[in-house]
Amino acid sequence: MAADDRIMFWGEDILDPYGGAFKVSRGLSKRFGERVLTTPISEAAIVGIAAGRAMRGLPTVVEIMFGDFVTLCADQIVNHATKLPWVYNNQVQVPLVIRTPMGGYRGYGATHSQSLEKMFCGVPGLTVLAVNSYTDPGALLREAFALETPVLFVEQKILYARFVDALPVAPEKPDVALVCYGTMVEFSVQAAHRLSQEEEVYCKVVPVQQIWPLDEMSLVRELQSAERVLVIEEGTNGYGFGGECARLLARLGKPMGFVAANPHPIPNSRVYEDRALPSVDRIVEKAIQLFEQT
Amino acid sequence: MTSGDRFNADHLGLSLTQAERLYFQMRLIREFETTLLDLFSQNAVFGTTHTCLGQEANAVAIMEALDRNIDTVWSNHRCHGHFLAYCGKVAELFAEIMGRELGVCAGRGGSQHICWHRFHSNGVQGGIVPLALGTAMAGKAEGAVTVVFLGDGTLGQGVVYECLNLAALWQLPVLFVLEDNGVAQTTPSELVFSGNAQARAEAFGLESAYSDTSEVMALHATASDLISRIRNGGSPCFWHIRSVRLGPHSKGDDTRSPEQMAALQQRDPVRLNERLVDTPLRLEQRCKTIIREALAQAEASPVNDGSLTA
Ligand SMILES: Cc1ncc(C[n+]2csc(CCOP(=O)(O)OP(=O)(O)O)c2C)c(N)n1
Numbered sequence: 277m278a279a280d281d282r283i284m285f286w287g288e289d290i291l292d293p294y295g296g297a298f299k300v301s302r303g304l305s306k307r308f309g310e311r312v313l314t315t316p317i318s319e320a321a322i323v324g325i326a327a328g329r330a331m332r333g334l335p336t337v338v339e340i341m342f343g344d345f346v347t348l349c350a351d352q353i354v355n356h357a358t359k360l361p362w363v364y365n366n367q368v369q370v371p372l373v374i375r376t377p378m379g380g381y382r383g384y385g386a387t388h389s390q391s392l393e394k395m396f397c398g399v400p401g402l403t404v405l406a407v408n409s410y411t412d413p414g415a416l417l418r419e420a421f422a423l424e425t426p427v428l429f430v431e432q433k434i435l436y437a438r439f440v441d442a443l444p445v446a447p448e449k450p451d452v453a454l455v456c457y458g459t460m461v462e463f464s465v466q467a468a469h470r471l472s473q474e475e476e477v478y479c480k481v482v483p484v485q486q487i488w489p490l491d492e493m494s495l496v497r498e499l500q501s502a503e504r505v506l507v508i509e510e511g512t513n514g515y516g517f518g519g520e521c522a523r524l525l526a527r528l529g530k531p532m533g534f535v536a537a538n539p540h541p542i543p544n545s546r547v548y549e550d551r552a553l554p555s556v557d558r559i560v561e562k563a564i565q566l567f568e569q570t
Numbered sequence: 571m572t573s574g575d576r577f578n579a580d581h582l583g584l585s586l587t588q589a590e591r592l593y594f595q596m597r598l599i600r601e602f603e604t605t606l607l608d609l610f611s612q613n614a615v616f617g618t619t620h621t622c623l624g625q626e627a628n629a630v631a632i633m634e635a636l637d638r639n640i641d642t643v644w645s646n647h648r649c650h651g652h653f654l655a656y657c658g659k660v661a662e663l664f665a666e667i668m669g670r671e672l673g674v675c676a677g678r679g680g681s682q683h684i685c686w687h688r689f690h691s692n693g694v695q696g697g698i699v700p701l702a703l704g705t706a707m708a709g710k711a712e713g714a715v716t717v718v719f720l721g722d723g724t725l726g727q728g729v730v731y732e733c734l735n736l737a738a739l740w741q742l743p744v745l746f747v748l749e750d751n752g753v754a755q756t757t758p759s760e761l762v763f764s765g766n767a768q769a770r771a772e773a774f775g776l777e778s779a780y781s782d783t784s785e786v787m788a789l790h791a792t793a794s795d796l797i798s799r800i801r802n803g804g805s806p807c808f809w810h811i812r813s814v815r816l817g818p819h820s821k822g823d824d825t826r827s828p829e830q831m832a833a834l835q836q837r838d839p840v841r842l843n844e845r846l847v848d849t850p851l852r853l854e855q856r857c858k859t860i861i862r863e864a865l866a867q868a869e870a871s872p873v874n875d876g877s878l879t880a
Contacts, residue, residue, distance in 0.1 A: 321700045321732035328704015355694045356701060364685035365675040
């Protein structure tokens with residue numbers, strides 16, 4: 277916002293001193309004044325207004341307080357912001373970024389913990405980016421603006437408490453590549469560590485930031501040297517990141533495995549939530565099972 | 571907009587007197603829509619369409635009151651009249667509906683997804699309203715106004731009310747035009763609508779206006795007044811126009827009775843406003859020629875089969 281004074285940012289409860297439900301925007305309203313607006317609880321309207329403003333060349337960021345509520349903006353994203361540039365034969369561009377916290381492990385229950393990004397992966401004209409704790413989220417946000425397309429910018433909420441870390445060096449000939457995004461990157465790093473210590477299985481963690489569209493070439497390049505592939509996502513099983521990776525990687529003929537959440541709503545009880553969602557244990561277990569396949 | 575791609579001054583009748591121009595534009599829209607329905611009935615055109623027969627006066631009155639260079643229009647599925655009164659691009663609209671490369675969107679959009687300069691339409695009821703608020707916000711500093719069209723059936727969409735609230739709250743220069751033809755597809759509004767549309771808008775703090783006429787000069791006077799108020803004051807307005815749909819919802823899908831249709835004919839804006847001009851027949855002939863030539867031009871353009879663009 278400092279670099280480009282056309283940028284505006286709005287969302288629910290984002291003004292100081294509160295600074296947003298997850299404090300991501302703390303300090304922004306103080307610093308940028310009228311360029312930061314608090315909005316009514318009208319997710320469809322605030323995304324659509326941002327898209328309309330963006331269509332006039334003015335980059336706009338909207339925060340959706342919980343990712344679970346992106347369903348309320350689905351029509352604006354699917355039938356308007358992403359569709360109009362194409363059907364209008366590229367007479368308009370929509371530099372719109374929709375930032376939203378997804379994900380569980382916080383005990384928030386079934387409607388405040390989901391990873392719903394897969395509902396939007398596959399939508400033509402949309403880019404879906406996901407932050408992880410091994411890359412600078414600010415740099416990723418800058419990339420989002422450079423795209424000049426609508427972007428769904430996913431921030432898994434437990435990552436808000438993390439500092440950016442360096443990804444451990446990968447082995448040259450990994451036994452297993454762990455393909456993952458968001459929170460699952462740090463889970464995979466922990467699983468890789470345990471697998472090397474306890475099982476002498478050496479893994480390469482492959483974090484993906486642009487989960488839609490997936491860059492097939494770079495994914496294939498990253499996985500070339502690996503014997504096996506395990507795809508890990510926090511959302512529920514089926515029609516998701518795992519399926520998309522399988523579609524792009526099938527031709528490599530490598531044994532593949534998948535880790536995802538159980539296909540039911542996220543339970544309230546902490547123990548039950550942990551069991552429903554992917555865990556380091558489950559990644560370790562599935563990685564070992566890959567050896568039984570071959 | 572490139573210099574070679576301008577508003578069609580000739581088809582907008584810019585050299586005519588205002589009364590002649592408004593009549594001429596209505597007549598041109600009427601010829602366009604009836605020709606289009608003929609083409610569909612001959613299976614010469616593929617797909618779907620929604621004509622604005624009976625509502626032409628609203629379109630031309632409003633476009634006449636706009637500054638076409640800076641103001642924005644958001645239209646819905648019933649957008650041909652709005653579009654033609656905005657820019658006069660007859661051949662490009664025919665070509666768009668026919669999926670030809672000459673189309674305003676190179677045939678990608680079709681009847682209800684069109685865009686040129688600051689005119690946009692989309693076919694999802696109510697979905698364009700937030701976009702209209704966004705362009706209104708973007709244009710406020712340059713004194714630009716955005717107009718967004720709604721049908722009475724679209725008052726069933728929740729996002730419309732989110733937007734009435736935000737337009738008033740953020741003081742956005744937007745004119746909501748409710749073209750109330752009393753029917754949505756086949757459903758009469760009394761089966762789906764409770765209360766009063768103007769009162770709904772006023773409850774959110776918008777100024778409102780009401781017209782129950784097909785008289786184009788009266789509609790134009792109201793449009794000018796509302797648009798200049800919005801431009802000068804920067805705040806939104808809601809205009810409820812009682813109008814008539816004289817044609818089918820789409821093609822051959824009218825369920826209304828012949829008696830009902832005969833009564834609605836009394837409100838036909840093209841017939842009603844004929845007395846505004848001395849030579850309606852000459853203007854009608856002129857329109858027929860434009861339509862014939864434009865159609866030939868559209869038909870000569872290659873079909874967009876996707877081989878040119880990604
Ligand atoms: C969200 C949505 N639901 C349903 C439709 C299908 N549809 C197209 S036009 C129409 C009727 C719209 O009625 P109204 O708003 O009164 O406008 P009119 O057709 O009378 O101009 C319907 C139901 C649609 N386009 N969008």
